[in-house]
Amino acid sequence: MCNGKIPQRGIGMEGAREPVFRSVRAEDIAEICGFPQNPMELCYIFPSASFPLMPHVLMEQIEKRRCATVMMLDGRVAGFANLYDIETGNRCFIGNLVLGPEFRGHGAGTLLVRHMMDTAAGTFSVRTIMVMCINENTPALRLYMKLGFRPLGAEPRSGPDGRPLVAIRMGRDMG
Numbered sequence: 001m002c003n004g005k006i007p008q009r010g011i012g013m014e015g016a017r018e019p020v021f022r023s024v025r026a027e028d029i030a031e032i033c034g035f036p037q038n039p040m041e042l043c044y045i046f047p048s049a050s051f052p053l054m055p056h057v058l059m060e061q062i063e064k065r066r067c068a069t070v071m072m073l074d075g076r077v078a079g080f081a082n083l084y085d086i087e088t089g090n091r092c093f094i095g096n097l098v099l100g101p102e103f104r105g106h107g108a109g110t111l112l113v114r115h116m117m118d119t120a121a122g123t124f125s126v127r128t129i130m131v132m133c134i135n136e137n138t139p140a141l142r143l144y145m146k147l148g149f150r151p152l153g154a155e156p157r158s159g160p161d162g163r164p165l166v167a168i169r170m171g172r173d174m175g
């Protein structure tokens with residue numbers, strides 16, 4: 001269920017670009033490492049990593065997690081995400097969600113999160129999908145709110161510059 005081309009459900013991009021989802025490959029890694037544009041963006045997706053994200057660090061992360069997935073648009077790697085802290089039949093988290101900068105702001109992130117939700121429900125029968133989102137990350141907060149995620153808790157975090165931040169834990173029932 002984590003692999004292969006998944007047909008879309010008509011939520012559509014603006015225009016004719018049809019996303020294709022597949023498992024990450026070794027040749028994708030360097031490209032994905034270039035997606036976080038600065039230390040703050042890396043903090044949003046991978047708080048324990050140092051900027052710039054290095055291929056071996058991403059590879060180690062992928063090995064620890066499940067369903068590492070890329071979204072292809074026009075034959076290019078446009079986005080990446082995976083699943084972690086999986087409790088089969090109960091819940092899991094979507095993590096390391098990131099798009100290449102030129103693919104942002106056109107609904108691609110929404111498509112990728114929906115795909116990961118479907119993957120989590122189909123593969124692990126989870127009833128709740130969770131995410132962690134930093135308080136200053138307005139695009140991600142809006143994306144999750146639009147998809148029905150609601151705040152469930154919060155944890156203190158520090159930004160790469162030492163600034164105090166809050167990681168908001170959000171969840172959405174798949175019922």
Ligand SMILES: CC(C)(COP(=O)(O)OP(=O)(O)OC[C@H]1O[C@@H](n2cnc3c(N)ncnc32)[C@H](O)[C@@H]1OP(=O)(O)O)[C@@H](O)C(=O)NCCC(=O)NCCS
Pocket residue numbers: 041044045097098099100103104105106107108109110111131132133134137138139140142143146
């Ligand atoms: C977060 C991210 C995945 C969102 O993907 P995206 O394709 O840009 O998002 P979408 O186009 O689907 O839009 C999602 C929402 O964010 C809003 N949004 C997009 N860009 C925005 C911006 N620069 N400022 C504020 N809101 C923005 C959209 O308006 C939309 O909300 P709406 O439908 O209520 O209007 C992408 O911006 C990204 O990769 N960011 C860097 C990494 C990151 O923050 N990952 C998330 C970790 S939790």
